[in-house]
Amino acid sequence: MxxxxxxxxxxxxxxxxxxxxxxxxxxxxxxxxxxxxxxxRRIELIQDFEMPTVCTTIKVSKDGQYILATGTYKPRVRCYDTYQLSLKFERCLDSEVVTFEILSDDYSKGLALSPRPEGQWRNFSSLQHQPPEFK
Incomplete structure (x- = not known):
């Protein structure tokens, strides 16, 4: 640079x-x-490292290879691969994410907390389990 x-x-x-x-x-x-x-001294940029509207949470996986970011409107999660310097995947969600935790060493399993009473267990590539609503 x-x-x-x-x-x-x-x-x-x-x-x-x-x-x-x-x-x-x-x-x-x-x-x-x-x-x-x-x-x-060179700088390497990650391709598509952005969020369309607002980014609410950013976390790095335990192995350091993946960066996960959540955003609003449309609620979504994006995964960036730091080794490939690119966007690995993007998933739209049912509701906004208040916070989330990565449960595995890589990006594969996580828990997203939404403003709704229920949370969503995710493998961040598809919806795994949505707890029942209690009324």
């Missing part, structure tokens, strides 16, 4: 740095990062 300044406004050039070939193994990428300062 190159930074320049014009009239006291900083300009960040994100495309001028070196990029690493995708076919390199993780070991070789780490070795290059130790040797080359330009490779060490």
């Amino acid at each position: 190159q930074v320049s300044s014009l009239n006291e406004v900083k300009i960040y050039s994100l495309s001028c740095g070196k990029s690493l070939p995708e076919w390199l193994s993780d070991r070789k990428k780490r070795a290059l990062q130790k040797k080359d300062v330009d490779v060490r």
Whole structure:
């Protein structure tokens, strides 16, 4: 990344740095990062890292590979893969999510708490169980 300044406004050039070939193994990428300062200072952006309206909660999986974010209108959950730097999936939900917890090491199982009395057990790829309503 190159930074320049014009009239006291900083300009960040994100495309001028070196990029690493995708076919390199993780070991070789780490070795290059130790040797080359330009490779060490590069920034990698996650594709589609946004929420259409408002993002309410962001959590990182225990293994550090996935970022899960929930948003409002349409209520949704998005999963981003940090190794692939891309959006893994997006699911629309029945109701807004107040908060959620990731129950597994990866993104596969979680519990979403909604403003409704019932919560939703999710594997974040399909609805698993919706507890019955008690009246």
